[in-house]
Amino acid sequence: xxxxxxxxxxxxxxxxxxxxxxxxxxxxxxxxxxxxxxxxxxxxxxxxxxxxxxxxxxxxxxxxxxxxxxxxxxxxxxxxxxxxxxxxxxxxxxxxxxxxxxxxxxxxxxxxxxxxxxxxxxxxxxxxxxxxxxxxxxxxxxxxxxxxxxxxxxxxxxxxxxxxxxxxxxxxxxxxxxxxxxxxxxxxxxxxxxxxxxxxxxxxxxxxx
Numbered sequence: 573x574x575x576x577x578x579x580x581x582x583x584x585x586x587x588x589x590x591x592x593x594x595x596x597x598x599x600x601x602x603x604x605x606x607x608x609x610x611x612x613x614x615x616x617x618x619x620x621x622x623x624x625x626x627x628x629x630x631x632x633x634x635x636x637x638x639x640x641x642x643x644x645x646x647x648x649x650x651x652x653x654x655x656x657x658x659x660x661x662x663x664x665x666x667x668x669x670x671x672x673x674x675x676x677x678x679x680x681x682x683x684x685x686x687x688x689x690x691x692x693x694x695x696x697x698x699x700x701x702x703x704x705x706x707x708x709x710x711x712x713x714x715x716x717x718x719x720x721x722x723x724x725x726x727x728x729x730x731x732x733x734x735x736x737x738x739x740x741x742x743x744x745x746x747x748x749x750x751x752x753x754x755x756x757x758x759x760x761x762x763x764x765x766x767x768x769x770x771x772x773x774x775x776x777x778x779x780x781x
Contacts, residue, residue: 576594576597576598576599577599577603578594578599578603578604578607578612578613578623579607579612579613579623581594581597581598581599582594582613582621582622582623582626583623584597585689585690586626586627586630586691586692587622587623587625587626587627587630588616588620588621588622588623588626588627588630588631588634588691589620589621589622589689590619590620590688590689591604591619591620591621592619593688593689594621604621608621611624612624616631616634616635617634617635617637620634620635622634629644629648629659629691630691630692631691633661633691633692634691636661637663638661638662638663638677639661639662639686639690639691639692639693640659640660640661640691640692640693641660641661641662641678641692641693641697641698641701642660642661642662642676642678642693642698642701642702642705643655643656643660643698643702643705643706643714644656644659644660644661644675645660645692645693645695645698646695646698646699646702646714646717646718648692649695649718649721649723650721651714651717651718651721651723652713652714652717653710653713653714654706654707654710654713655710658674658675658676659674659675659676660675660676660678660701660705661675661676661677661678662677662678662679662680662682662693662697662701663677663678663679664679665679665680665681676705678701678705680701682694682697683696683697683700683732683733683734683735684696684697684728684732695718695723695724696724696728696729696732699714699715699718699724699729699738699741700734700735700737700738702714702715703715703735703737703738703740703741704735704737704738708740711737711741712741715741
């Protein structure tokens with residue numbers, strides 16, 4: 573049997589993972605115990621551990637049995653979002669409850685399978701939730717931002733059986749609707765007044781969808 577270092581194994585999952593998975597990778601019970609005693613890892617909830625200094629949002633998601641998704645995940649991927657002030661998470665539709673004091677809980681079956689050790693949803697699933705959760709123009713901006721950044725495969729979405737809201741979204745990156753400007757004539761912020769954008773979102777405490 574190959575013995576694997578605890579921290580090295582946790583790094584494969586961004587610092588947070590199930591104990592069962594770590595054991596399957598070759599981490600021993602003795603290794604887990606020593607890492608706990610030395611303060612290198614800590615228990616998140618039953619069956620889950622995290623390394624010291626792990627991403628606090630991932631730790632919080634694991635603790636509550638949810639995954640980061642929707643505009644929260646999009647913002648973490650560097651995409652433009654209108655409002656990500658409140659956390660948006662997804663919970664299994666039959667899990668009963670999620671211990672959230674603020675933010676939005678999406679109780680839907682994911683179209684694309686979620687990895688059991690990931691505390692983040694896939695970007696494809698997040699985009700589908702955004703199409704339902706956000707106003708159309710705000711959702712459209714996130715989708716186009718994702719295509720422009722090359723973070724999603726348009727073919728995967730175009731071949732999937734999309735829910736109604738997502739069918740209104742572009743299936744591929746669309747050409748820019750703004751006229752081309754030379755470097756010398758382009759202002760710092762084209763086509764928008766950042767201070768007067770209307771704020772949308774569904775981040776009210778205890779909201780669900």
